[in-house]
Amino acid sequence: MSKTQTPARRLLIFQEARNPQNTAEIVYLPVNKLGLPICGDGPELPSILELPLRILKVFTEIFNQPKYKGWAVLGAGPYHDTSEEGKFYAVVLESTQTSGGQGQVQAQPEVNMQTP
Numbered sequence: 026m027s028k029t030q031t032p033a034r035r036l037l038i039f040q041e042a043r044n045p046q047n048t049a050e051i052v053y054l055p056v057n058k059l060g061l062p063i064c065g066d067g068p069e070l071p072s073i074l075e076l077p078l079r080i081l082k083v084f085t086e087i088f089n090q091p092k093y094k095g096w097a098v099l100g101a102g103p104y105h106d107t108s109e110e111g112k113f114y115a116v117v118l119e120s121t122q123t124s125g126g127q128g129q130v131q132a133q134p135e136v137n138m139q140t141p
Contacts, residue, residue: 033120034067035060035096038104041112053083053114060118070100070117084116095122 037060044050073084088098096118104115 034063037116070102073101
């Protein structure tokens with residue numbers, strides 16, 4: 026008796042900011058380092074490929090890190106938070122692990138990626 030199990034999904038939010046040590050550098054800081062679990066379908070986000078190239082490069086570097094092994098990016102796009110100033114981006118991840126438990130996004134250090 027096999028029960029269909031939906032893969033685990035998580036929502037991560039990143040804030041675009043100036044690096045305090047080098048104000049010419051843009052960094053993307055995780056707002057919610059472990060991500061929020063998503064129940065159901067989750068938010069509709071465009072393909073990550075629709076992001077500007079500089080952001081696509083940064084997110085590619087971030088999500089190719091070993092801590093994201095077993096996770097796939099389903100979508101990413103601008104995130105509007107009316108309570109905060111600045112630019113934010115939402116990313117939906119889905120676990121690619123099929124057996125032996127759900128994948129986990131491990132605790133993350135602050136992401137400090139520069140754009141070209």
